[in-house]
Amino acid sequence: MDRRPPEPVQVVKQRRDTALHALVGGVPYVQFLGIRFERRGDELTAVLPYDNKLIGNPLLPAIHGGVTAAFLEVTSIITLSWAWLWSDIESGALNLVDLEAGKLPRLPKTIDFSTDYLRTGLPRDAYARARVTRSGRRYAFVHAAAWQDNHDRPIAECSAHFLMPPQ
Amino acid sequence: MLPDKTDIARQFIEAIPHSRALGMNLTEIGDGVAEITMAYDARLIGDPETGVIHGGAVSALMDTCGGAAVMSHPSAPAGTATIGLRIDYMRAATPGQTITARAVCHHITRSVAFVRATATDEDTDRPVATATGTFTVEQT
Numbered sequence: 001m002d003r004r005p006p007e008p009v010q011v012v013k014q015r016r017d018t019a020l021h022a023l024v025g026g027v028p029y030v031q032f033l034g035i036r037f038e039r040r041g042d043e044l045t046a047v048l049p050y051d052n053k054l055i056g057n058p059l060l061p062a063i064h065g066g067v068t069a070a071f072l073e074v075t076s077i078i079t080l081s082w083a084w085l086w087s088d089i090e091s092g093a094l095n096l097v098d099l100e101a102g103k104l105p106r107l108p109k110t111i112d113f114s115t116d117y118l119r120t121g122l123p124r125d126a127y128a129r130a131r132v133t134r135s136g137r138r139y140a141f142v143h144a145a146a147w148q149d150n151h152d153r154p155i156a157e158c159s160a161h162f163l164m165p166p167q
Numbered sequence: 168m169l170p171d172k173t174d175i176a177r178q179f180i181e182a183i184p185h186s187r188a189l190g191m192n193l194t195e196i197g198d199g200v201a202e203i204t205m206a207y208d209a210r211l212i213g214d215p216e217t218g219v220i221h222g223g224a225v226s227a228l229m230d231t232c233g234g235a236a237v238m239s240h241p242s243a244p245a246g247t248a249t250i251g252l253r254i255d256y257m258r259a260a261t262p263g264q265t266i267t268a269r270a271v272c273h274h275i276t277r278s279v280a281f282v283r284a285t286a287t288d289e290d291t292d293r294p295v296a297t298a299t300g301t302f303t304v305e306q307t
Contacts, residue, residue: 064185069226070221106216113253114252
């Protein structure tokens with residue numbers, strides 16, 4: 001049986017991190033909000049560092065509901081795109097040089113997006129993870145949740161549908 | 168309609184740091200109706216290839232506009248927060264064009280305000296997105 005030796009760990013990590021960096025860094029709005037992504041294997045966690053420009057209610061103060069929704073939407077699209085591109089990243093089919101040069105593959109489009117606001121977003125860092133419940137040829141279904149201090153006390157959840165790019 | 172409440176709502180919207188960061192401009196408010204515009208801004212691009220604004224920025228606009236509509240309702244709630252907001256994206260907003268959101272608070276109880284909102288670009292016949300939202304009603 002043909003058995004290839006495993007790739008060196010740094011080669012694997014570099015390929016994955018380059019792909020993720022290109023995917024996240026290429027979107028101006030993600031940079032505007034200051035969202036970054038942390039990766040453990042294929043698992044992504046979005047981080048939204050606190051900034052005064054994210055405030056929606058200066059009296060409380062509280063993070064703007066629109067920021068929370070946008071954070072969940074960004075987390076959903078990036079996580080969905082990441083899952084969709086994963087096999088091409090792993091196989092090397094995705095050209096990392098093109099990706100770094102800003103030539104992103106077509107990304108999924110939001111069809112609809114529904115947010116539940118569970119708790120007030122406090123003026124501190126927020127985190128989010130998304131779960132792709134089904135990614136079909138044309139449509140994908142995603143759930144995401146955001147939290148701050150306690151993972152078990154989410155500040156918001158969303159459920160969204162996406163139109164997948166043509167293969 | 169109480170004009171002082173309307174003024175308070177306008178000041179409140181314009182004092183919101185995130186609304187400022189997105190360049191939101193309140194163009195109409197009163198009787199449970201609010202209209203807010205958001206000029207095209209390269210920082211808000213979601214698709215660098217086409218220059219289309221990110222859906223998240225449209226969400227923020229819809230959310231602010233919905234809250235403003237609730238605040239301007241004749242029953243004059245003392246405050247409001249979003250409970251749930253659902254947005255349908257019908258098409259990409261045309262790059263370079265201002266997006267206008269118009270929200271109507273069509274029903275309000277002691278506890279909950281119900282809102283419908285529409286976002287358009289310069290082609291006002293074909294909405295970019297529609298939304299329905301529920302908001303809390305804070306009593307004075």
